[in-house]
Amino acid sequence: MPPRALPFCWKRAYRRASCNCCRDGEKTVGAQLTADARVRGVMFTGSTEVATLLQRNIATRLDAQGRPIPLIAETGGMNAMIVDSSALTEQVVVDVLASAFDSAGQRCSALRVLCLQDDIAEHTLKMLRGAMAECRDGESRPSDDRYRAGDR
Template identity: 75%
Template sequence: LAEGTARDVRNPADHRDLVGTVVEATSEHVSAALSHAVAAAPIWQATPVDARADCLARAADLLEAQMHTLMGLIVREAGKSLPNAVAEIREAIDFLRYYSTQIREEFSNDTHRPLGPVVCISPWNFPLAIFMGQVAAALAAGNTVLAKPAEQTPLIAAQAVRILREAGVPAGAVQLLPGDGETVGAALVADHRTRAVMFTGSTEVARLINKQLSQRLDSEGRPIPLIAETGGQNAMIVDSSALAEQVVADVLQSAFDSAGQRCSALRVLCLQDDVAERTLEMLTGAMKELAIGNPDRLSADFGPVIDVEAKRGIDTHVATMREKGRKVTQMPMADSCGA
């Protein structure tokens, strides 16, 4: 097969920092990977449940042993703070141990039949935890996996796959296909050999995937399953009985942690009139104390958004609010923060 396009992966907090290089998959790679997944499916399906569970448990132990190395990669590639990186690795470990325990207690190869090749499409905001959670669930059930990570965070995904293989998961059972959604993701979803899709990302893309999958059935006449986790608008409603100091701390944590790049992040704050003015005054003061910078520094409360496109979207939203006459409170950026 011809080589795909090589692309630099840079630190979103400092574009001078070259984190690594990724060679993106082509449509030919996608087809070949699906052929490997189909060929490996009977072997992985027939693997005893305890053996599959052992692989996931070993992968959890390897993640734990390599936490410091993985922390550095998550901080540099995804722009996450050190506490966020620790939490992410712990969540990935939890996923592996959870599914390992679940199949030991509840699964049998005689009663639980896998679907076949499963496509896992994961986001950049939790590039290890959600990636590993999707892949571990599919592998635990005896499916072979074709994993397409977010374009922004392929290196973390590559380390996750390396660890799974080191833990004993066969190469044909888990394959990494980095690349963009229009080329790699679309080809994986459209291929008739794909038996299920797990997707975390935008609602718009989830609808497109759902539409594509709805146009075909599997070899036994069943719909192709889609498990999708998408975005939303999250509100906090505060009445006069709430402790203002706690409200402010919770708002800062929910709205700004991970630079606000979580599907669970606070988007709308509703305050009772009686406490609105005081709470907003405290919130504005607390915002002024936040330190934004390179997340490899413990002095930084929050790091960057993932890329220029994300920043452009935020800037456009702020400009739109100002044009509508809305009051906008925006903290000045330090000189060390890139434009």
């Protein structure tokens, strides 16, 4: 959990001790934490390798009601969008911007590779360039309805 999100969680009735941020490159930290019976759920962002280790650790555990311990993991990947001539170009542009730039492109699920059918590539790229020229980076204001990369 990002450190800046902790105060939000604490205000929402989570006890301070129940919601923490752990940043450490060592796989042993995650193993130790998930082995602790007090841990009732795990949210993780990082490598697929470490997520697999965490999943293996909690897979053998059940909560007090006999249910598996939940794991929410967002892991690395190379996500591609493949577009053919049956796609509506305007929708493709909207989807590309959302996938590539929501969360400032920092999500593991962000679009990394756009594959366009040859006969639609020029038109689609022209529209995409135009839409990107309208994007503004930085923080948005409630009255500003333009797309803002990094603050969606």
